[in-house]
Amino acid sequence: MAVTEADTDPMEMPYRAHGIPTLGFSEYWYPVLTAEELGRKPKPVKLLGQDIVVWRDGAKLYALEDRCPHRGVKLSLGECYYKGSGSITCPYHGWTFSGTDGKLLAAIMDGPDAPITRKVTIRHYPVREFAEMIWLWPGEGEPAALEEELPQFIGRQDSFFTIPMYTDYKCNWRWLVDNWGNDQHAQFVHRSSPELFFQPVLPFIMTIEPKPLANGKGMAFKRLGGVTSAEFPGLGTFPNREWWRFMKPTGRGNIRGFENSKAHKVYGIENQSELWLPGLVIVGRLSGEYCLVQWAVPLDAHTTRCFNINNFRRLGALREWYDRIHYKLWRGWAHDRIFSDQDKVLVEAVVPGPERLSKSDVGVIAWRKFAGANARRPPGQVQREAPRDVA
Ligand code: FES
Ligand SMILES: [Fe+2]
Known part of the structure; x- marks a missing residue:
């Protein structure tokens, strides 16, 4: 087989087998401003x-x-x-x-x-x-109907209102989307995040079960089991220096079952977390009344606009006033700045090259396969088969 430039370009190595393009999937709407x-x-x-x-x-x-x-x-x-x-x-x-x-x-x-x-x-x-944003269709094909493309939290503006903000990252968009693939970095990276001070320690060593969504737009991740602390021979306990935490590790995972949440029971939301084409993550709260959509918008090969789209269920004028103040004073800072910046530092620090994927990358691998096989392609370009030989 002929060796192409993409075979040897370190930036393309993890993605070439799946046909995930350097500059993003073109046949989709993107928020830009x-x-x-x-x-x-x-x-x-x-x-x-x-x-x-x-x-x-x-x-x-x-x-x-x-x-x-x-x-x-x-x-x-x-x-x-x-x-x-x-x-x-x-x-x-x-x-x-x-x-x-x-x-x-x-x-x-x-x-x-x-x-x-x-x-x-x-x-x-x-x-x-x-939804308070400007959207562009960079593709060559006929544009899809925007509202129908979007997750309901953005697309249904009669039920939700939206507060968007963005930050530009110096990285390729694929590294940011991989960051959203439930690779269990959150337990490590965000344990010092103010947003999590008042929550129990997140479990790690979970079993991640990715499954494609019935709507064909993306995949969901079921998170099972996990522990909140473990002994590493010759090293000690993880976590071991988290003096600032109000809620201490209990020794076992404590993510409440999503099936019992208000989001699922009252609002009929299927999954707590979904990853959609062309590169966005939907992270819902158990209440079903707030949902964050983060969207990786490829500006060029080395710059990605990370849109944090905060979506609040419309529950009356008083509640909207509260949600807006709460966002301004707390969530906008604690999540969209501090929490997201913890990811920004790391995805900007990725040095392209071969990877050694491990147990925690189940979600990332599943995402790459799904995206490569299911993304809409420009007219005339053939739909890809999911590669069978790529782990
Ligand atoms: S009118 Fe645009 S460059 Fe002359
Ligand atoms: Fe993160």
Whole structure:
């Protein structure tokens, strides 16, 4: 068999057999900005390595490739000069493009009857504002219906309201999604997180049972057994220096069965944790009244926008007020900053190369297989078979 560049590129090694692309799966919607960030001026964004300009004209949104084909200037430095036309005008010589189809509507400095008018077209992108975020479809195929693609916690804005925030990580998106594959790093990495101070020690050495979801969009992880402390011969106990903990290890796992939770019994939520294509994790609380969706948005091969999308069930005005204050004063800091940053440090510290996977990687392996075999591919590209020989 011929050796390709991907075979020897350390960054591709863990993913090449599964066909998980460096720049992400293109045939999906991605959140790229919070809605409040997009004001009156056009905004540049990068998505799957593509430079895109997004702007508003009144209530409508438009997105085009962020490069004027005349002499290459970024359209995002321009403006929507002709309000109500849905166009953007390049800041250099005034070439003006339609946001609807990317056609050149006028080359202003060439005059109204310039022959080049309408003969030049640049790429336009489907774009939406939904759930306090701006969404882009970077794919080549027809865009899917956004609301139906999303987990109900985001897609059903009549039942939930959403507070999104993001942080850009200096890492490939695949390392961040692997971090969400129930690899039992949480018990190790987050044990000093303020968010967990008031919770019992998380169990480790659990049995992880991944199973594909009936909707075909991702997989769920069942976590069974586990202990909260163990003796390591010649070394000592783990954990052993956690003086700050209010609730001490009890010696055995103590995750309450999700089957008995309010989330499951009252709200009919199937799983506590799910990992979905194109690369997002859904982490629900046992109450079923709050759910965090974290979304790995590949900006380029080495930068990933980690969206933390906080979703709160609509339970009346008073409760919404409380949830918003609670998020501002506690959860936004304790989770979206401190807790998430503990992961950020580590995924940014990954040195690409061969891996020695072990017992705790069951979820990561299952995810890679699932994603490679089930992700939508660009039109004309064949769907992959799940590799049989890859552990
Ligand atoms: S570079 Fe855009 S109009 Fe000249
Ligand atoms: Fe983590």
